Amino acid sequence: MSITGALSNALSGLNVTSRSIENSSNNVANALTEGFARRELEVTARSYGGGGQGVRTVGIDRMVNMALVADRRLADAATGDRDTRAAFYQALADATGDTGGGSLLARISAFSASLVTAASRPESQARLQDVLDKAQSLAAGLRAASDAVLEARRAADASIADQIKTLTATLARVQQMNATITEMRVNGRDSSAVEDERQRLVDGISTIVPVREVTRQNGQIALFTAGGAALLDGRVADIAFEPEPGLVAASSVAAGDLGLLKVNGLPLDLAGDGGMMGTGSLSAAFAVRDDLAPAEQARLDALAQDLIGRMAAADASLGAGDAGIFTDDSAAFDPAAPAGLAGRLSVNALADPDRGGALWHLRDGLQRPSEGDSGDPTLLNALAAALDARTAHAANGLSGTFSFSGLAAETVSGAAVALVSAEAEASFASARRDELQALILADGVDTDREMEQLLLLERAYAANAKVVTACDDLLQYLLEM
Structure with a gap:
């Protein structure tokens, strides 16, 4: 080998070694950086005229297992x-389980007990006042549960708008990074750092909508949902949604009261399993707004309707169209407008002294024109018996005969079972996600290995430097001859 050949080999080795040292140092420095992918220098032999002339760097590879990342x-x-979903059922459980004055079932039990107690001494104003207080507490408990469901729907609607805003903004940034990466690669520059940032952005999108990444030319990527909808493929999809700030219990998609997600002008229904968008926080928000919350609202409304009907049927003083102890916003229940009834439930003002009524109406009848026998417990016993009477129900997932407390227990326990199931599924999904993340991190930076590599590179650098020194000495010797 000639002196110039040896010098060329050594200089190429110095160049590759210095870049390898820089790469390993960068790996160590970013070992704890979120989304950083370990780099490896791609090195190949350099040849001229059929002979070896050292080594050269071809590029830098990001060591990422994209199959694991996709999963x-x-x-x-x-x-x-x-x-x-679990957060929705937890909020509902908090509302029905403990709303300041006790659980919904405890309020029902207290109201029933107050009727029995008042019937034992119907002339007692204190016991009649206790019946009124317990009735108001029960109505307040049902209103609180209904308000929690309505607030969950409104929060879900607002969350959908926020998520769409985040999604479209992030997709636009990914599109910009696609162009930047292509430009850097065409100019022979390392685009690894930009690819790391792009991967972090796509990871953020994946919590909203499940995405599949497809590689395109020159380092660009396209993004599709698990259901096949194109989010980014050269251009960003036009994703639009109009929130409904005035959402009420009766609002529904079928009635045209609520906005749908539109992708490139085509409406998509994301309730249920998410359809084209698959499962994600976006489809879950649609499910809460359009399916889960309305179903729970219907159960609460049925419970309120049952309570109104039982109490009205027990009061012989009522005529057609008269409201009983419990009213629909101070009026008789209108079967044509059942949605949101639980949120409108109130105690009849005729029995409330603070609103111009009288307590004796609880004992003698809401529509009785004058006070009757103060010792007559007939109506109080009838009201207590009405709560315990078993009536048939075959709606909202229930089938059978129930007392009022039994119907309430079925309503509350149904939400509790749904919460347990949702939490179990959330725990499983989180555990699976953590396990996959651990597998991805296993391919990340191993600082011990990188430090070992740095020691080997130091020796390689020193060996190449010695060759350069030897070549220099030989050239000096030749020049001095």
Whole structure:
């Protein structure tokens, strides 16, 4: 080998070694950086005229297992979906389980007990006042539960708008990074740092909508949902949604009261399993707004309707169209407008002294014109018996005969069972996501290995430097001859 050949080999080795040292140092420095992918220098032999002339760097490879990343992103979406559903049922459980004055079932039990107690001494104003207080507490408990459901629907509607805003903004940034990466690669520059940032952005999208990443030319990527809808493929999809700030219990998609998600002008129904968008926090928000919350509202309304009907049927003083102890916003219940009844439930003002009524109406009848025998417990016993009477129900997932407390227990326990199931699914989804993330991190930076590599590179650098020194000495010797 000639001196110039040896010098060329050594200089190329110095260049590759210095870049390798820089790469390993960068790996160590970013070992704890979120979304950083370990880099490896791609090195190949350099040859001229059929002979070896050292080594050269071809590029820098990001060491990422995209199959694991794709599965982790689907797990991110599932986690976001289950967490959203669990949060809804937790809010409902908090409202029915403890709303300041006790659980809904405890309020029902207290109201029933107050009727029995008042019937034992119907002339007692204190016991009649206790019946009124317990009735107002029961109505307040049902209103609180209904308000919690309505607030969950409104929060879900607002969350959908926020998520769409985040999704479209992030997709636009990914599109910009696609262009930047292509430009850097065409100019022979390392685009790894930009690709790391792009991956972090796509990971953020995956909690909202499950995405599949497809590689395109020159380092660009296209993004599709798990259901096949194109979010980004050269251009960003036009995703639009109009929130409904005035959402009420009766609002529904079927009636045209609520906005739908539109992708490139086509409406998509994301309730249920998410359809084209798959499962994610976005589809879960639609499910809460359009399916889960309305179903729970219907159960609460049926419970309120049952209470109104039982109490009205027990009061012989009532005529057609008269309201009983419990009213629909101070009026008789209108069967044509059942939606949101639980949120409008109130105690009849005729029995409330603070609103111009009288307590004796609870004992003698709401529509009785004058006070009757103060010792007559007939109506109080009838009201207590009405609560315990078993009536048939075959709606809202219930089938059978129930007392009022039994119907309430079925309503509350149904939400509790749904909460337990949602939490279990959320826990499983989170565990799966964590396991996949651990597998991804296993391919990340191993600082011990990188430090070992740095020691080997130091020796390689020193060996190449010695060759350069030897070549220099030989050239000096030749020049001095």
